[in-house]
Amino acid sequence: MSNHKDRVVIRRKKMAHAEHHGGSWKIAYADFMTAMMAFFLVMWILSLVPKQDLKEIADYFRMPLMDAVSGGHQSDYSRSVIPGGQPSLVPNPHPGVSNNQAADDRQDVERLEDLKSALEELIRIDPVLKEFRPQLLLDMTQDGLRIQIIDRQSRPMFSTGSAQVQLYMRAILRSLSAPLNEMPNRILISGHTDSLQYASGERLYSNWELSADRANAARQELVAGGLAEAKVKQVVGLADSVSLVKDNPAAAVNRRISLLVLNSRAERRMDEQAASGSEEFDLREAMQETEGPISIHIPGLPEMPSALPMVP
DSSP: OOOOOOOOOOOOOOOOOOOOOOSHHHHHHHHHHHHHHHHHHHHHHHHHSOHHHHHHHHHHHHHHHHHHTSOOOOOTTOOOSSOTTSOOSSOOSSTTOOHHHHHHHHHHHHHHHHHHHHHHHHHHHOHHHHHTGGGEEEEEETTEEEEEEEOBTTBOSBOTTSOOBOHHHHHHHHHHHHHHHTSSSOEEEEEEOOSOOOTTOTTTSOHHHHHHHHHHHHHHHHHHTTOOGGGEEEEEEOTTSSBSSTTOTTSGGGSEEEEEEEOHHHHHHHHHHHHTTOOOOOHHHHTOOOSSOOEEOOTTSOOEESSOOOBO
16 A cells, blocks of 8 residues: 555636726716706806897807808808808898997997986986976887887977977976987987867868977977987977877877987988988887886876887
8 A cells, every 4th residue: 555645636717707897987977967067057047147138149149150151251261162252042130231230239239228227317316307207208129219208188298289399398308418419329309199180170280290390399409408410310290190009099198209319220221211212211110119118107097118009
């Protein structure tokens, strides 16, 4: 019997493990979460911005984009398949308006908004205008800032059936002359009457002549108060064709003087129409109702907005 012992060898079989995936998925997930956080942050900020500001921001970015695709001088950096100087395939929403004009228009709107705020403050603190505050209506239209001085049964602006200016109306117009004269914008003055007709009929003297005479009388008072004559663009009489209260065309508030401080776009349109031989300016469009009217109470009348619907 041999003294040699057999050696026992134990073999352990190693199981192969799957390779480690690494952390690349974490980077992708972090990028996704960062993008989502930025998206919701932008949405939250946009929800806090007023609609009017959003519209102005959109207009600011829209114009350069439209100009970029509307043709022009071709450069070495141009990748467009449309040669420079060729007609654009995308219609221009503001034909004939350049970048400089668009920038001027935006500044013009801001200037008129500032004038509106300044006039509202002046009406609040000025001892003359404060007394007649219910008869002064201010609102913005697409053609500029509209200032309306309305009549009241107990306090008419003019003598009955004539263009003779009453003392309080003279005080209002002359108080408005200084701030209006400081603006580079020109003014369109329009006179309005109620629907009551003259007993003699319209063949001799009608509301058309009366409204035109009253508008011109208002111009004279503004000039006497310090407004430069060159600041007046146009003086027109509209009779009762654009009523302030459509349900009651004979109401005293329909008798009014409207001062439209024209923005640059409206003045350009008037100049273009004059150059083409047409002296007609769409006043009904300029007198249209604006968004968000301010309610103003006039004694003797139900509460009504500062920008009431206009009717032919």
